[in-house]
Amino acid sequence: MQISTDHWATWRTSALAAAVELDVFTAIDEGQRTAGAVASRTSANASAMRRLLDVLVAMKYLTRRGENYELVPVARTFLSRKSDLFMEGFDQVTRMLSMGWQQLAQVVRTGQPIVREGGAAPGEFFAVLVKSIFPQNYVGAKTAVRAIPPQTRRRIKNILDIGGGAASWSISIAEEIPGARVTLVDLPQVIAVARQYADRHGLASRFDYREGDFREVELGNEKFDLVILGHIIHSEGAEWGKRLIARCAAALRSKGMLLIAELVPNDARTGPALPMLFDLNMLLHTPEGGTFTMRDYRGWLGEAGFGQVKTIKSASVPSPLILAVKR
Numbered sequence: 331m332q333i334s335t336d337h338w339a340t341w342r343t344s345a346l347a348a349a350v351e352l353d354v355f356t357a358i359d360e361g362q363r364t365a366g367a368v369a370s371r372t373s374a375n376a377s378a379m380r381r382l383l384d385v386l387v388a389m390k391y392l393t394r395r396g397e398n399y400e401l402v403p404v405a406r407t408f409l410s411r412k413s414d415l416f417m418e419g420f421d422q423v424t425r426m427l428s429m430g431w432q433q434l435a436q437v438v439r440t441g442q443p444i445v446r447e448g449g450a451a452p453g454e455f456f457a458v459l460v461k462s463i464f465p466q467n468y469v470g471a472k473t474a475v476r477a478i479p480p481q482t483r484r485r486i487k488n489i490l491d492i493g494g495g496a497a498s499w500s501i502s503i504a505e506e507i508p509g510a511r512v513t514l515v516d517l518p519q520v521i522a523v524a525r526q527y528a529d530r531h532g533l534a535s536r537f538d539y540r541e542g543d544f545r546e547v548e549l550g551n552e553k554f555d556l557v558i559l560g561h562i563i564h565s566e567g568a569e570w571g572k573r574l575i576a577r578c579a580a581a582l583r584s585k586g587m588l589l590i591a592e593l594v595p596n597d598a599r600t601g602p603a604l605p606m607l608f609d610l611n612m613l614l615h616t617p618e619g620g621t622f623t624m625r626d627y628r629g630w631l632g633e634a635g636f637g638q639v640k641t642i643k644s645a646s647v648p649s650p651l652i653l654a655v656k657r
């Protein structure tokens with residue numbers, strides 16, 4: 331029954347976050363197969379570990395044959411440290427965001443976001459968050475770049491990644507477009523993370539960085555062939571989001587492209603559930619943020635001088651990506 335599932339839904343997230351915190355998936359990936367072996371590798375209690383591992387079997391992140399546990403492909407790809415696509419920080423992000431969600435009723439009463447007392451400063455929070463969202467976005471970007479016709483792709487020489495985080499979108503796209511240079515704008519603590527990820531992917535020499543507040547950083551005029559707004563507009567809100575889209579248009583050359591990744595509810599705002607829940611996440615954590623519909627995006631893009639707005643489905647991100655061409 332859905333009411334029971336939803337009553338206890340946070341337990342699933344907590345079980346997964348605890349397993350990541352304990353590094354259970356890495357231990358199994360390294361060859362520890364039994365509950366005892368995983369417990370001793372992760373400094374945990376063997377019988378408690380067995381109970382956690384059996385839950386992960388029920389949740390379909392592990393399989394068990396006799397006493398031996400195995401990772402399923404999604405766990406090997408995203409939850410083991412041995413993977414290039416490890417969702418580092420999954421457990422920390424779960425903890426940081428759950429504090430806000432516990433105050434949802436109060437936030438709905440007042441209409442004001444939570445008061446952060448002693449919480450992480452934005453740069454510190456984002457330096458953790460961007461690592462955990464890197465893998466899905468990196469994979470989503472591969473779909474986006476393949477949706478751009480090869481002759482158009484060859485014209486892309488300069489890419490601007492605004493609020494680029496760990497450079498999930500721009501690393502993935504730069505790998506597919508040899509020679510393209512990336513300028514990434516973000517807060518200083520996050521740029522340090524982007525540098526690590528670009529180095530790790532062998533792209534250090536093709537990345538430039540601009541530290542600072544993207545509302546103020548000069549983005550230039552007609553300099554770029556592709557601008558990326560990856561999960562930026564939801565925290566900016568409608569007014570700042572529209573302004574940012576207009577600044578992206580100014581920064582692009584004629585026929586340049588804007589790629590937007592967002593959680594997008596349907597036009598009637600009746601679903602899907604994740605973009606709608608994300609809207610509440612923004613209500614909790616930002617003064618003006620929210621999720622916006624395709625009708626909103628088409629309107630804002632048209633006003634800013636974009637045409638040919640298309641959507642691209644990717645299995646690794648929750649909503650279709652938006653690609654628009656400057657007229």
Ligand SMILES: C[S@@+](CC[C@H](N)C(=O)[O-])C[C@H]1O[C@@H](n2cnc3c(N)ncnc32)[C@H](O)[C@@H]1O
Nearest residue numbers: 456493494495498516517520542543544560561
């Ligand atoms: C949700 S993360 C998205 C990261 C990346 N674009 C992605 O999709 O993987 C938002 C990013 O915007 C950055 N950011 C938020 N507000 C900013 C501001 N005012 N100036 C510069 N960067 C900002 C954060 O530091 C973070 O890296």
